[in-house]
Amino acid sequence: MSASTAFLVAATGIALFSVMDAVMKGLVLALGVYNVMLWRSMGNVALGAIAWRVVGMRRPSRRALLLHLVRGAVTCAMALLFFWGLARVPMAQAIALSYIAPILALVLAAWWLGERVSTRTIGAMVAASLGILTIFAGQARAVLGPEAFEGALAVLASAVLYAVNLILTRLQSLAARPAETACVQSLVILVLLAAAAPWLAAVPPASAILPLAGAALLAFASMMLLSWAYAHGEAGYLAMTEYTSFIYAVMLGYFVFGEIVSAYTLVGAAVIVSACIVAARRRDIAARTVEQAA
Template sequence: MAFFVAAIGIGLFSIMDAVMKGLVLAIGVYNTMLWRMVGNVALGTVAWGAIGYRRPSRRAMLLHVARGIVGGAMALLFFWGLARVPMAQAIALSYIAPLLALLLAARWLKEHVSRRTIWAAFAASFGIATIFIGQSRAALGPEAFAGALAVLASAVLYAVNLILARLQSLAARPAETACLQSLVILLMLGCAAPWLAALPPAETLAPLALAAGLAFVSMMLLSWAYAHGEAGYLAMTEYTSFVYAAVLGFVIFGERVSLYTFIGAVVIVAACVYAARRRDIAAQSLEHAA
């Protein structure tokens, strides 16, 4: 059930990515994120109130702040890059996150790094190189290259986010997580509001509300799933997003998936699956740290 719920959450996030790409192209990444977070906080407040407010523990609050900061930076980089590269390519590059999560868990949680994990890291680097070769052959321009680098940087932060998500799900309820994490991101973005904020055009209000709703429901579903399932196992649901990205990118933006992107995605996914020695190892390590 946790795997099924996580897969639905990833599907909704993929649809949200398509909506967000259109908004970033229309009003820029900052204002798209700012106004979406306003909607997320409003929805989170209602949901949290519906189940009853409860003062977060000190541990939970620290995790909310940490994941909010990481998630905010991650989202800004990803959506800025997404506006400059095809959706399928951006999603494929982000697939290195589960592998990086294994390496970070080894660093932070003192987990032994196996030989297969090291080989997987090398294989994933070939997958990334394949995607960049395809990008250069397609002559997408310097902005696309910068966008791909931004997505890679976002993937590094997403790996940190995966570890924090598991720890956070053990310390707080989904509604609390969705509300306070969104609030932290909103406060972070609000620091630049006097210089960058602008009221969104009327035609973008409906897409902004849709993006906020999709992100909120997805966050609730994933928080529930990570509280009831093993992190290493649930991370495999991330790979379903490539299909969503390819279809949505083609239907909405007319993007075609290049052979290089497809091959690179297959190599990265295979490397990540190979590196997952046991599906319960991430959960065991994280629960030990908790």
């Protein structure tokens, strides 16, 4: 399987995830982050169980189960922080702040998985970093609400966890099939959230059922695509697809929430997209397995 195919599949997964972000932001503003995560997780478990049944259920290996548990816990904390912050800052700013994750993932992939980082990828990473700094300069001039600082901190904390999550995705995808990953990981998240249900859970209004179902479906489809992509490509290389989410954040933020981006943000986005194109042209993918990296 070619590296470019894995890159394209990962980019498609990011596109679906970006649409889900917009749906989730609206839901969190209406219902609160806990209840949105709780009810969406129920849909994720149901969809994952159906897919797992279709491809054939089998008992997860001990290694796969451990990875499901660890990644489920990391993903739960990561998502709660991100969506809480997303409700308090513009989508473009939240996505820009989250770009620390792919940069950290490049370093973690080289250290943890033994993956080789080419000169081309390093150059793309530096260019993307300059784009991010440009975005930060523009966002510093924006007038935000009183909770924007806390929201930005939450997104940054989520980004650190997301970098770890990207590496766990690579390890997990080599130990389990996407359907198993989608079902078991979603179940882990649901169990963790359900622990607080007696105090925090509330039945959503009927008007929220369809958006919750849509968010669950988008999250499920994105997870399946990303799991497949990370099983066929290097984590550090595929992490570059994360940068494409900024374009979606700009469009969705404007058309759905009326959020205006500055010229600084647009220039930064152009630099980041250019870096993604450079990274996507890379051909020297090292064929490494977890066993070789261990």
